[in-house]
């Protein structure tokens with residue numbers, strides 16, 4: 070997994086509530102057996118005016134000029150600002166893969182859906198929860214200031230604005246370490262293999278019917 | 283120790299221990315696999331040189347991508363080469379690792395959340411995962427069943443553990459029985475309408491009360507299925523006689539002495555009377571009427587006797603804007619009565635509503651009637667090959683066919699439109715599935731979520747009606 074320490078970048082504002090993973094990456098692009106190749110179809114139905122298909126590149130598509138990510142000022146955005154319950158719906162990890170591939174390293178919202186949140190941490194995408202009021206203000210500032218950049222500092226757990234204002238954010242200490250060091254999550258559990266085997270033996274005695282096949 | 287909830291009990295029976303990070307390693311009894319979210323997990327496992335921890339804990343079937351016609355052609359019936367590769371990859375992976383799979387030609391193939399309970403693989407007190415958010419369905423059997431992402435699928439393959447922190451407990455109390463023509467689907471839609479799609483985020487829901495004990499196992503599965511639409515990863519219903527009766531004699535359920543042993547444990551799977559929940563919601567089932575979603579999120583739902591909301595009357599600017607976006611996408615206007623809305627297609631299927639009881643309910647409305655002329659297509663897609671066979675044996679297939687429905691082979695089909703069954707841009711569908719997100723059933727398609735009986739009523743009328751007037 071990619072590690073995450075600090076990111077400074079343009080913030081793209083996606084002013085919608087309950088953005089679901091079907092919007093982040095529509096199902097017709099989930100037919101791949103790879104972990105890559107999803108970035109071109111991030112928010113496909115919003116970014117483009119025509120229906121996409123696997124293998125069609127963005128150059129061959131009709132761009133929807135009204136969609137925020139297509140506006141020139143947000144072209145190089147590395148941070149996404151959005152509204153509550155981001156990532157609800159389907160468990161598809163492809164949603165996180167496509168955000169990362171498109172170039173986002175961090176998503177800021179007042180709340181996230183549970184499965185999406187776990188998927189973020191498995192892939193080095195940093196989800197930051199800030200207060201609704203702060204988010205409102207960020208939306209206003211972005212709108213008023215072309216080229217508005219912020220810095221996200223994971224070690225300090227801070228979001229910094231150009232004028233020096235700072236917002237602290239909370240993160241589970243271990244999840245923080247996983248992101249900072251890009252740790253292999255499965256490897257960490259494998260270190261406990263004897264404990265798991267011992268539990269399994271006990272469990273097998275207690276619930277033998279579970280182990281019939 | 284304080285009184286335990288059902289969730290507390292299953293959690294503590296599977297907690298292996300904590301990792302250095304304070305997260306719990308939760309032992310997983312059963313992992314269900316399908317073709318869309320497993321290939322990258324198998325590939326990751328191989329890349330890291332790891333093996334499957336316990337082969338017997340896995341069960342697979344292809345469902346998301348498979349076409350629902352020309353099933354006798356098997357893999358050759360899959361026209362889309364990319365989709366076919368996914369199904370073939372699942373075949374290969376299952377063969378290589380020795381995993382039991384009900385493949386595309388197997389009569390037991392079907393939607394993974396229909397197949398698990400039907401085979402008796404889903405059992406009370408188990409921990410179950412699948413790379414699919416509607417894994418919550420299996421909670422109807424008092425199993426802690428959760429949807430996970432592909433990295434976690436790989437994690438469970440390699441370690442038999444899901445690493446997570448415990449969720450909070452939420453109690454949804456349902457009092458009184460549903461009236462005729464009102465189903466578990468209407469109940470769960472009402473609950474989501476009330477608590478919102480993020481209402482249960484961070485919680486495991488347990489459904490309790492006379493309204494729940496009154497439901498069949500099929501109804502409980504419909505209810506638990508859509509827990510995720512309320513934000514909860516898992517929904518639970520305690521074990522009672524109906525649970526045991528449903529399971530008894532299923533192919534993968536224990537029998538003989540192991541059954542007796544299991545039985546003894548299973549009946550303890552209920553929350554203790556004194557158990558405290560972190561949050562509570564109560565609903566009266568007797569007052570419910572059939573529900574229809576009008577917008578692009580499952581929480582945007584109203585009774586069939588109501589009209590679409592008016593953004594002018596919204597609480598604030600943001601809400602008004604969000605309502606207007608949904609109305610625009612759906613091609614509706616403010617204050618539009620639901621009973622005026624005409625439809626292009628009807629879809630009866632999905633892991634929410636494609637079990638035998640759902641098909642019986644729909645057929646009871648369709649019987650002796652015809653699909654309305656304005657409807658371009660009315661599809662019935664059974665949840666599994668076995669549901670299909672049973673419906674044919676009971677004469678339900680004939681009822682649908684005589685009325686002008688298409689009768690298909692099992693799969694997810696138009697629930698998510700990864701296969702050829704889909705809406706065309708602008709088309710409007712009455713669907714028994716679980717998500718009305720933009721484009722869910724096809725690019726620019728419009729979805730209204732309803733019960734199977736309401737979908738059947740809409741099919742014969744051509745527009746939404748209160749099915750209670752047709753019984």
Ligand code: SF4
Pocket residue numbers: 345346393394395414416632633634693694697698715716
């Ligand atoms: S039927 Fe629909 S919701 Fe259920 S597993 Fe298939 S795609 Fe997902």
